[in-house]
Amino acid sequence: MYRLASLAGLAGFALACAVVGSSCKDDAPGPVTATKAINTAPAGDDEVLATVGSEVITVGELNEQLAAQSPYIRTRYTSAEQKREFLEAMVRFEILAQEAVRRGLDKDPQVVLATKKALAELLVRSKFDDVVLPETITDDEIATYYQAHLEAFITVPEVRASALVLATKAQGDAATTLAREPAQATNEAFAKLVDEMSLHAESKQRRGDLRYFTQANTDLPAAVVAAAFALPAVGSISDPIKTGDAEYWILRLTDRRPARQKELTEVKQEVRYRVYDEKRLAARQELVEGLRAGAKIEIDQAALGKVVLSPPSTATPVTGKLPATPPLATP
Numbered sequence: 001m002y003r004l005a006s007l008a009g010l011a012g013f014a015l016a017c018a019v020v021g022s023s024c025k026d027d028a029p030g031p032v033t034a035t036k037a038i039n040t041a042p043a044g045d046d047e048v049l050a051t052v053g054s055e056v057i058t059v060g061e062l063n064e065q066l067a068a069q070s071p072y073i074r075t076r077y078t079s080a081e082q083k084r085e086f087l088e089a090m091v092r093f094e095i096l097a098q099e100a101v102r103r104g105l106d107k108d109p110q111v112v113l114a115t116k117k118a119l120a121e122l123l124v125r126s127k128f129d130d131v132v133l134p135e136t137i138t139d140d141e142i143a144t145y146y147q148a149h150l151e152a153f154i155t156v157p158e159v160r161a162s163a164l165v166l167a168t169k170a171q172g173d174a175a176t177t178l179a180r181e182p183a184q185a186t187n188e189a190f191a192k193l194v195d196e197m198s199l200h201a202e203s204k205q206r207r208g209d210l211r212y213f214t215q216a217n218t219d220l221p222a223a224v225v226a227a228a229f230a231l232p233a234v235g236s237i238s239d240p241i242k243t244g245d246a247e248y249w250i251l252r253l254t255d256r257r258p259a260r261q262k263e264l265t266e267v268k269q270e271v272r273y274r275v276y277d278e279k280r281l282a283a284r285q286e287l288v289e290g291l292r293a294g295a296k297i298e299i300d301q302a303a304l305g306k307v308v309l310s311p312p313s314t315a316t317p318v319t320g321k322l323p324a325t326p327p328l329a330t331p
Contacts, residue, residue, distance in 0.1 A: 052094040134276045153262040160255040161228045162208035165200035172240030172248035190252045
């Protein structure tokens with residue numbers, strides 16, 4: 001039947017396209033199918049729609065493949081004729097997969113590796129995806145994790161500043177003196193100076209506002225970041241800071257956020273997924289260790305020492321991902 005049980009045949013699909021000399025959109029050679037008419041009457045999932053050699057495609061399998069498409073794609077396959085086109089695409093896919101197996105491509109090392117990867121992924125998904133779920137993580141588990149990892153939920157200090165950027169030190173000195181006058185001791189007064197004088201187009205669009213940033217910020221010149229964090233209090237004005245051949249920055253500190261411990265209520269969902277990831281990883285490791293204990297494994301350390309790292313290959317790497325759906329091109 002048309003299902004992923006024939007992993008080797010499906011893994012060979014892409015190779016079969018190349019060997020047969022056909023793209024996934026081409027018609028398959030030869031009338032090798034017997035297809036029943038598709039109507040709108042109710043049918044059981046096991047009812048056979050088409051046979052391809054020894055394989056059959058059922059109503060249920062067609063429904064599964066259609067359901068796997070995006071909502072936009074599904075709207076293209078509502079009429080009986082459109083459903084037949086989709087079925088023909090499934091038939092072509094099966095033809096190519098069977099031909100690949102007939103030619104021995106299922107034994108190709110890349111296909112074997114891709115099949116093994118697909119099998120391993122399916123095993124892990126079938127073992128854990130419906131067992132270890134985010135919603136199964138309890139509030140007690142979340143609270144326990146949070147208390148054990150408090151340092152992971154501490155915010156870093158941030159400052160917010162406005163910048164006035166000028167071309168010469170003389171201009172910078174004059175602007176600094178003006179900005180420090182008592183009559184100019186407001187954010188609005190500094191913003192007006194930016195409107196009138198600043199050369200920095202990006203910050204000028206925000207009237208000088210650099211928004212909040214941390215000491216790790218790399219978007220601003222390092223000297224500007226250091227100077228902003230060195231300002232003693234909100235409203236402080238920096239001396240001109242030289243950052244380039246024709247740039248002098250004057251900063252006004254507008255806000256400061258100290259480091260603080262985030263409350264559990266703020267990070268509950270983040271903690272939930274951290275616990276979820278840890279439980280899944282532990283469960284996978286337990287599975288592997290159990291299987292390893294029952295397997296016969298021998299490693300030749302002497303041979304391992306002879307392995308030499310080869311130059312990077314220019315060949316397309318094997319991802320192990322098999323086509324989830326048949327090609328959708330019309331015949």
